[in-house]
Amino acid sequence: MSCYEHPVRMEPRAPQATPSELKNGARVKANDVPPAGVYRPNYNVLTPHMRSPEYVQMSTAAALTLGIMSGRMYRCECTRCLNLLLTYPEGCRANCAYCGLARHREAERDYADRNFIRVDWPAVPLAQTIDIVARDGAASPFHRMCISMITHPRSDEDTRTVLRQWTERIDPATIPVSILSNPTTMTRDDVKRLHELGADIFTVALDAATPEIFDRTRGKGVASPHSWAKYWEILLAARDVFGRGKFGAHVIVGMGETERDVLALVQQLVDLGGHSHLFCFFPEKGSLMDHLPATPRDQWRRVQLARYLIDYRGVRVEQMRFDGDGRLVDFGLPAPELEDVIAAGVAFRTSGCPGKFADDVSACDRPYGDSPPSDIASYPFAPNKTDLRRIRRQLRIVPES
């Protein structure tokens, strides 16, 4: 089914007011339970009082790979990116409509217990995390570390502290560091300082493909502090400071934009010297968009393939053709060449900052961060023949017999 046959307006619910006694992590601060090592989200115990830089949160996949949690992931042995998310009882002060960490959830769930990109994020002492990675040295399964800032008054300073403590023990040439920034609290000097401290890549989570969608989902539309202009100011500062190939933007596909909108943005980023990292919209439980449909797979696959052609095969958006609804109808590449790209499968893997395998293979594989394993959107591994048959069906390209 295509979104063009059954258009849905991707309108977030309005955020509810939070009682003042539950604002700003008041419950966690009042209980003031001292943390005792790794904390796994658990709604049946009082959430400990944990703060960055002493504590960081990490994805379930990263915790499994680090060996501090046991379990197995569907068809994945590990993740190649150790994402460290800053954590505070007050949580993120923004209210992005698609995000499980958003402020409007503070009455319902303590920050450290909130789901984010479909998974739990255990909280771990930073020192313990660094000890394990430093001990493993060049044998570490991680190809990259990423500090994910959130919107909090301390996040700039704490990001620098985490980066400093990491690089004192771990050579950034062995495991390079990316910054997933929070432009709302940042200046150009903050961008420079992170570069001087050894960060390798700087990314900006634009998330929305157009200024209107940005405003509706993470600006005034949901009482959130972000602005498109500020995000672009910091993105352009990152281009100047970090340079060609060392900055990028996250974009969520399927929040109401057309395929032409998102691919025009992808082209703009390439023309500036950067990359785009795509996410397939998924209705995150507890978010203001959890009642809305995930991106139809045909739409997602077309955008995923076209973005790969623009980022890595030199095809330009002007060579592609779109119908009157902005839907991609021609990828701008002769059929045999297009078939080779599809058959290679890399275009359908998770996009993000590179690891050690190849420039076009992301270290940040985010297993099942934007879909359930039963209907994979971004493949965290190389798709096999069965996967590629499914992808071709989703692209509506009939396999050759």
Ligand code: SF4
């Ligand atoms: S700023 Fe980032 S972490 Fe905070 S609500 Fe928005 S998307 Fe979520």
